[in-house]
């Protein structure tokens with residue numbers, strides 16, 4: 216079956232003169248888009264996780280720059296570039312780990328440097344291009360990742376690296392969609408992904424939406440699943456990959472990689488090259504977002520832990536390159552990543 220049969224979700228859309236974001240905080244109960252006309256609101260939407268997932272954050276930021284430029288041009292006329300740096304800084308401060316945010320802002324800055332007169336047509340076309348390229352990259356990764364899966368098997372994924380986390384189609388879920396379309400996936404085990412529940416609220420919804428068989432499990436089940444020989448691959452996305460191939464992704468990913476190595480399960484990371492940060496030489500230099508204690512102390516907005524208990528809530532961890540079997544990008548696949556192989560990928 217064609218990839219397109221499994222490509223129905225678009226979380227970030229520009230409609231006429233405004234941005235619309237699918238509110239991921241209330242999925243799957245409600246499917247509602249919020250309208251944005253202002254950069255500060257867009258940056259806050261990233262911080263508050265109305266939109267989340269590294270590529271989707273980058274695309275949203277690109278459209279945020281369009282809104283900022285439009286407002287500055289309306290206010291300052293031909294001097295609009297003088298004050299836009301403040302807006303870009305506010306946007307860049309919205310979340311620290313996903314490098315796609317900074318990559319997209321840089322891309323937009325390059326267009327800002329070239330534009331004269333009304334900036335909206337040029338910047339909007341650039342943001343649209345970033346969105347379309349992301350979807351094309353996901354489809355290319357889908358094909359390349361699916362080619363690594365030889366026999367019909369079950370796989371495990373963590374967090375949500377799906378259409379919701381990208382322009383559409385997804386990175387890890389893009390590979391899963393493509394492999395399923397080729398008859399190679401019999402079941403997807405989805406970690407619920409405490410504390411924000413991206414797995415149960417988003418991944419399970421996305422796969423069910425596309426009629427791909429999915430089994431939800433609590434995060435602690437993965438070791439037992441692997442011990443029973445039930446899966447061949449762990450397939451995840453990434454928020455930032457260092458130039459040596461170390462991979463930052465949702466908290467819990469590192470534990471899965473260690474388990475996978477112990478049990479002889481293969482470990483695949485699917486991410487566009489906009490997620491690779493060649494300025495960072497190793498994973499320990501990647502900034503890791505710390506989120507509020509409340510996410511861990513409770514669930515679904517209700518406090519569970521006893522009063523006075525503290526919590527630690529790092530949102531991401533780093534998987535060393537040595538535990539990664541393949542990094543799948545739109546430019547090619549890097550097996551057993553090393554600094555040299557990453558350099559070759561990025562200069563090709």
Ligand code: MRU
Nearest residue numbers: 267268269376380386452453465
């Ligand atoms: O905190 P989130 O939901 O933004 O974290 C998202 C992830 O960790 C994803 O796995 C990653 O961004 C890859 S998305 C294609």
